[in-house]
Amino acid sequence: MRKLIIIFICTILFNNLFAQQKQRLTENWEYLNGDLGGVWEAVRPVKEGNPESVPVWQKVNLPHCFNATDAVDPDMNYYQGPGWYRTQLTIANPYQKGRTLLHFEGAGQKTQVYIYNKKVGDHVGGYDEFTVDITDEVEAFKKNEAFQKEFKGKIPVEIRCDNSRDLEMIPSSLSDFNVYGGLYRYVNLIYAPQLSLDKVFANASVDAKGNLGKLTVSARLLNPDGIDTITVKVDLKDPEGKVISSWKNEMRAFTGDKVLWDTVVKSPKLWATEQPTLYTVETTVSAKGESSVHQEKIGFRNFEFVKKGPFMLNGKRLLLRGTHRHEDHAGVAQAMTEDMIKQEMLMMKEMGVNFIRLGHYQQSRIVLDLCDSLGILVWEEIPWCRGGLGGDTYKAQARRMLTNMIEQHYNHASIIIWGLGNENDWPGDFAEFDKDKIRAFMKELNDLSHKLDPSRKTAIRRCDFCKDIVDVYSPSIWAGWYRGIYTEYKEASKKEFESVDRFLHVEWGGDSHAGRHSESPDKALSLIKTGVGADEREGDASLYGGSARVSKDGDWSESYIVNLIDWHLKEQESMTWLTGTAYWPFKDFSTPIRPDNPVPYVNQKGVVERDFTKKESYYVFQAYWTKTPMAHIYGHSWPVRWGDAGEEKMVKVYSNCDEAELFVNGISVGKKKRNLKSFPAIGLRWMVKLNEGTNNFKVVATKDDKTVTDEISQQYQTAKWAKPAKMILEKLKEKEGIATIQVKLMDDKGILCLDAASYITFGLTGEGSLIDNQGTSSGSRKVQLSNGHAVINVNLHGGKSVVSVKAVGIPSAFIEL
Template sequence: MYAQSKKLLQKTREHLNIDTGWRFAFGHPFDTNKDFNNGTSYFSYLAKAGYGDGAAAPDFDDRPWRKLDLPHDWAVEASFSEKASFSHGFKAIGRNFPEKSIGWYRKKIRIAKDDFGKRITVAFSGVFRNSIVWVNGHYLGTEPSGYNGFEYDITDYLNYGGDNTIAVRVDATMEEGWFYEGAGIYRHVWLNKTNPVHVATNGTFVSTALNNDVATVHAKVTVNNDGRSNSTFTIMQAVYDQNGRVVATQETGQISLSAFKQEDFTNTLAISHPNLWSVDVPYRYKLVTTILQNNVPIDQYETRFGIRTIRFDANTGFYLNGKRFEIKGTNNHQEHAGVGTAIPDELQYYRIAKLKEMGSNAYRCSHNPPTPELLDACDSLGMLVIDENRLMGINDYHFDNMKKLIQRDGNHPSVISWSIGNEEWGIENSETGARIATTMQAYVKSLDSTRAVTAAFSGGWGQGISSVMELIGFNYIAQENPDAQHQKYPWQKGWGTEEGSTFSTRGIYFTNDSLHYKAAYDAKPRPNAYSIEEGWNYYVKRPFLAGMFIWTGFDYRGEPTPYSWPSIGSYFGMLDQCGFPKDDVWYLRAWWGNKPVLHILPHWNWKGREGQPINVWVYSNFDEVELFLNDKSKGKKLIPKNGHLEWKVPYTAGRLKAIGYTAGKLMLTEMVQTTDLPARLTMNAHKNTIKADGKDVAIIAVSALDKKGLPIPDANNEVTFNLTGSGRIIGVGNGNPTSLEPDKYLPLLVNLPIENLKELPVSDTLNRAEVMPGFDDHSWKKAFTDLTDTSKKAWVYRGTITLTDTMSQSSLTFFYKSIGKKQSIYVNGYLVAANLDAHENGDIITINRRYLHAGKNMVAIVTLPLRKKHDWDVLNTNPGLIQYSVPAPAWKRKLFNGLAQVIVQSDGKAKGNITITATAKGMKKSELVVHTVK
């Protein structure tokens, strides 16, 4: 039966990515003239259907707007300012910067005539923040949070067989968190097409139980009937293994569902000898749900899931697949050097892989729902997840957000816990907080009873929220006593949701507060906090605690504690904002991982400190280590369990060598040595072949080598990048938390409206003296004052644009919108366009620079007037914008302590080679080729 339905299956469901080909421009939070006059019409979009005006109107001229692809974060493109938000990394957006706090996006999509009769929705994975969406001028809704995905049905608003306009206004003036959050449509956008009877969005929930090597799969499916009549159908479900083999099927037949109703149905399937999902073998199955009418498939929905068992115990911690499992986690925000919050999917995988290399097996989404692609990476690479809610509360808004989170993410085997909140200082120690947490916890359990519910708690334990949670999250245990909490609430499970924290700057080994540098030796950040080593030693000795999540895995923009301006990023990470490891990574590799580790810090370039003692640390998981300076032993030491070794070594240029021993046998040798001056650059990509899909990326590490080929750990040369071929650079970084260099290099676009536009009626359009710059127009009326006067045969309009010296040296582009039935255009008396017929899409006119000069330039338009066909017609009175543009400058970035990063993306146009060249003054250049394939 299933094979037959598969054979009959047509294109019943489409899930189309519409990230490409958007237009973007800045609006304004309170100056409507700068906000494209949105919301100023006699009838607003809230008063009458289809009355989206200004940039929300379908016929709005967005040709002068910047072209871009999504995801997009305009905050990462912004300059820095000391007046900007500490939390958001001093990026010049927010309340003090209204000119850069509202963003508009527009895109045209074509809908085929054959799509009529389908249900069509537009879905946004995340927009930061406070977004308003229109389609063809119809207001769809507002989503205040920057982290919630949302979807709108646009079926009845569409022009089938023609173009349709999506418009989005984004207001990033207000922050939700206290960390960098970006701005704009920073996650994917999708167009979904289904038949009226279909599986709802995120409409499956798969839970599994394991007994005697047989997995019972409970597959709940939510079906919508969005049609206008009752419908009868069959639900068929099949489970596929990773080889594409069907391992279980089940059918529910002759179901009736009324029009405009939604209903849940559940099938139970059995899988013998299942492959279990784990962090080491992240095996996943695929559930295919097919809806059939008269034996013909009308919808098909795929769900990835994993089979695994999870359990928390109040006395012995966490169990995965029946075995005790130590949580070795990190907290992370969604942000990366060069791209901000607009992280390409491949970069999500790169970041999770970096954490796994460190020995980490768990990820806390701090402090908001993640992008779905992050969870896909965790599923496929093997990383456990705390999926975190953004805002506590018990009203419909809060519950709806929590429900959407669980429905969206509930099939990810990586997710082991739902977090309902984090450090809710206003309520966490009160009875109010306890009531809210109790209600939220019960609500979550009503939706998903298979996972534990947690909340992160930072102080005042034994009361409020901490007294009611089934799984308490301890933040910074040095402030309180988990042992006392465990004794008071012996039924309560626990883990460290934020623990182990340190301030460090990658590659820095002497603290210099004037430069905002913190030495990379694992020091506790304050007296009432634990270092990484102290935190891990505390948790590993207490089996009732399931493990800990370090603050943080990656550095992130904003919250540059313990400093302020000009620091713009955090110092907490085990890896910097680029993912380059700090030295603490090797401590964790030693005690979290299962591979031999031997690591020396610091580097050995200390010119000017000859004879001065240098702190030398060694991270290793061998039994003992012997240290040598220029082949002279500095002693052999036993390594304490979960600890490290230290020496004081007077500096002398040369080689510092460590030898690791286990049971007296030499196992590994590691060395750092003094390097020479920078001689050449080198580049290494995390992969050298990427998909030619316009989305895939290569993350490239750039470093400096001396004449012997040794990496130079303190190089800070400025590197310039050039790219040729079928790709583009989308971001640069270097991990320096004090760097104010740009992450992106963009073309400059300046749109100039024609100012002081005036009008004069004339008898004809031929040889008009009024187009000459010296003509006296002081008595002319303001343009379009007599628009309704149909007796006038022709009009001359005059206005000015003001150019700087630089602007006047470049040709300009006039995005002209017809204001006449036929028109000719003059600039400073020179004819630049003759006898243009009016048409809906306007004209693009190049104004040669030889017609221009610095200061005021006169623009004249001679027209035959437009006429209304109906009294209610609105004639165009905006001739458009004149644009000055400058190509993007060369991409560049300084090395920071020897390293920088450039992210290269395929352009989606064709397969071929991308060649990246890196140059720096006085050094041999480096060239790297990345291949793109279909």
């Protein structure tokens, strides 16, 4: 942990090395939801306090997303349309004849940028970075004395973002994630000299034995004034910051990309997932007495997807243990701060992840920097996702976003795959669905990717009629969820492995409603037809109709999902030919096509909830993938178990330790040895008789002379419940003005209905407010019960409130706070 913290600090220092030239614009913004008649309405003089000054703007900080809460509002579709931002900047460029730039790390989805009432730039695409040069309009504005007086020397900036549905844009609105709007990544003010470096491309490679490293440095200039002569200097610094090689030359200024320097590094320290060693390339370009300095972190590593074989990193087999990431979080949607991103990536690393697929779009540079420093290999892709293939505008955007993604993230040691598409066999946006045209465009993108970056592989997921085009292919294998049963996983994977040269399995798993548990989680498997394959098909996300499948007919319990994950991980350890897999996804995320899920509009396949609350499945991965000793008794979020008096119940412990001893109510029930071939729980399971009422559990596990423990307490209910008859509301706790309210569904005798999964809806009147629209099991006013109960938090605001809860066919209940 300490080492990871040091890495983070170094990353922060690196990113802020030239802070005097780059400033994050996070404060003093205003936002307007909806459109204006024109930019003039955002800048026209307004007398303070004038009641006729409409519309009303709200103060916000960046990053900011239109859809921070409405994406998971159970009663409405999320907003898709325009929104406006405005601020006033103090511009003080220190460079004589320097350039003043606005750099956008990502904005959704169409963006127009104005200085006062003049448009200075626009961009189409919600995920790639773009820069707008505002120099000329700023200078023109400063020369207008009336404007200077009116705005007190500041420069008015207005930005229009628009995430309206548009068939000629990617991604498709059919995609299983929200197409968000807003300035949901950071915006930076940059001062550059008259001539500066636009981009630096540092291609680092090494042979499989690690004997000889090669580095090629190319650059692109920003030279709008056409300066003729420049001096360029390149330094290569080792991981300790010592300059180990340099190059310098005076030359004519160039246009386009130019190779500056080729060099070799004997026996470089290699970048690996366990030891992500990074070098620094520092490039300086000087002209007319001013210099522009550009730094890039690079890593020397060698990787190979062996044809009909496993994945190799630096000459050794590495099983890719992966997951996926959507840019989405409770309360902010896509507008995750740097601290949030760091927390998420650290949680992944602590779960044992060494590989991630960034689905389904280019993500923040912060994410890639962390993958470099933490040792997480990356598949990053463009948002050509579902819907089919559009026209010239559509294809131009795809080409542009692929080019931008590769150029902007070219230097990251962590990236090994450029993804070209996802589920491109899924029609719907256009009347025509022509496989030949899709194949032709996929080949065009594949050729473009290899031209821009021959060092990485290309890949797609789930488009069988294009699988021969790309270097690496991932089919659809959802054994035990959308089709088949999870014990068919290895067989289904082997069949797909044999059908392509290079196989990688991304996307597997299933949904779980946090806090819901089952005494018979695999019951639904008896309904499922086997031997029909394990691919997911159009419509499988629906909870209605079609053939029997766990996604529709299962209980969505954490108990089932830990079994499914446990089986998959057990099998993967013995599949010697396997390159690796990526569980879908790491965290629950919002989606407009799943309104009927237990948490409406949330894809609940994550191993953590949308607010970082860990589900039980997180610890299953740790038990297989991590080395630091850990032990976790299944059921921390399972307050009440049920069954007959004297019935034996299984107690499972997920641990990476060699041996574990379980104590029930203070008495040892024996020691168990960890066994990778023993399912479930890697052999760490006990059958025990529980007492009516409270039962206390403790595990003591050992590994390499280190001991770890875990404890939980559960109730055991033997009383049988009848038909649900009433709801009871109670306050569980109150802290710092936030009250936690629980509803329980009881039968007519007051017995808790532990299998109840009804939808309930919370309401409130008074001075307080529900903390809802979070997209979590405890942060939605409409939610399915978990084992007969549900909770929500209330901000009391120092006053009185009445909280209500209602459900179909059950009398409503109330509680006064």
